[in-house]
Amino acid sequence: MSGLRVIKPGPQSVLQDGGRRGWQHLGVSPAGPLDGHAAAWANHLLNNAWGTPLLEIALGDVELQAEVDTWVAVCGAQMPLSVDDQPQPLWTRLPLRKGQHLRLGFARSGQRAYLAVAGGFCAEPVLGSVSVQLREGFGRALQVGDRLACRSAHFSHRASAPWPYLGHYSGTPLLRVITGGDAAEFAEDQLQRFFAQSWRLSPLSDRMGARLLGEPLQPPARQWSLGVARGAIQVPADGQPIILQADHQTMGGYPLLGWLHPLDQGRLAQCPAHHSLRFTPISISDAQAELREFYRFFRR
Template identity: 70%
Template sequence: MSGLRVIRPGPQSLLQDGGRHGWQHFGVSPAGPLDLHAAAWANRLLDNPWGTPLLEIALGYLELESELDTWLALTGAEVAATLDGTPLPPWSRFPLRAGQRLKLGFARSGQRAYLAVAGGFHAPSQLGSVSTQQREGLGGLQGTGEPLRTGDLLPCLAADFSRALSVPWPYQPDYRAPARLRVIGGGDKAGFAADQVQAFFERSWQLSPQSDRMGARLLGEPLAAPSRQWSQGVCRGAIQVPPDGQPIILQADHQTMGGYPILGWLHPLDQARLAQCPAHHELRFSPVDIGEAQGELREFYRFFGR
């Protein structure tokens, strides 16, 4: 199969799909894209089904050369994208001809760009997914959890569309704006002192440079957390408060068990905004009703055909 040849892989470019679900009881995290919103739009622009394999490109600086005629869609972080030197509009789909080169510069806002191809990229499935999980050595082009390397071939099929298409501007996020993130209360929240819960929502936090695909670490005035004597299963979005009082929000590559007390869960749709925050970006939190969050998530899934 032909495809796109990797000329320059960028700092970390990972093949992702809808995630590796149903294996957490064996200690395997789901992985998948950190920014579900941008990934969903990239596939929708190409009429790909939900979860079709695409690239998550951290910080940009990717270069690919095509071996076939197809269509691509680029969403997410603002990267200077060019096709044979011609600038490309953001959050849009565009044709790519055999021999042409796509270049992405470093991200000017946001942290992760998403590149989809018509029909999706092809790779061997492991435990029902091609998602790259580096810590566990699963997924990716070789099935060993590695990011893209120079010389790799991203297999895909030829495709054609009648016209270019872009995401309407109201649906394109402003990654430079302060992040306002909503939290569903629960877990061990009742064990926290009321003033500590209030402090979490009233204080301004920063994203730590130590954050990764496993967890987003917050920096700010420490919280006092209750103790817990046992571990329990955890999921993406859980807000853990370790003994140092600096909260950790679990991300797509999270561990499957945790012993730190949980203050609540980040709204699933706001996880996408968190994924695009650079180090030291200001974060503010507000409570949200679980019913409201469920309604918004159902609408999101309906729109994107999940």
């Protein structure tokens, strides 16, 4: 099958879909896109179903050559996008003709962009998913000469995401947290310290976890391990919180302060190393209402 041939793969470009669900009891993390908002819009612009396989591009510097007439959309980080050296807009459905070269420069703002193609990329699923998870050996990053298989497609016109829904990645994001887990075991002044201070994102952060740097917290003791989910905020003995990302482990023994709002996980994933972060509490009912609205729109 023809598709998009990889001329330059970038620092780390990996296929992702809705995630590898239903295997955490065997120690397999779900993976999936780090920025679900940008990934959802890239697929939506092409009338693809929720979770259709697309390409997550970290930092940029990617070049692909089309071997088929199709349409694409790139959403997420501000990476200069061009087709045959002609600048093109992000967050927009674009035609890509056989023989043309699509290029993405290095990110100017944000960290990850999502390239979707009409109908999605075709790849052999493993445990029900094509999501690449490098730590556990599920797939690998793109290499020069790879082919991203896809089918030809046609639309009658371009389309763009409405401007209020575009990602904006500058400034200090205020990320919302659902307190819970072991939060009641933390001293009240420690919870206040978490929300009152400005944290920095550690350069040791990756797809497994976002590590925070700041005035250390004093976590309570924990005597057992339990299952953990994406967005869980662990506080190890050094007092520097870790927010679990898409490639998180499935069990953990560090005390849990709460969970990052699912719709703010993408904003966290777009922050570069040493970026400032602040947090504010949100009720679980408000978070659930927002998440239901998100899924109603993208899964209809």
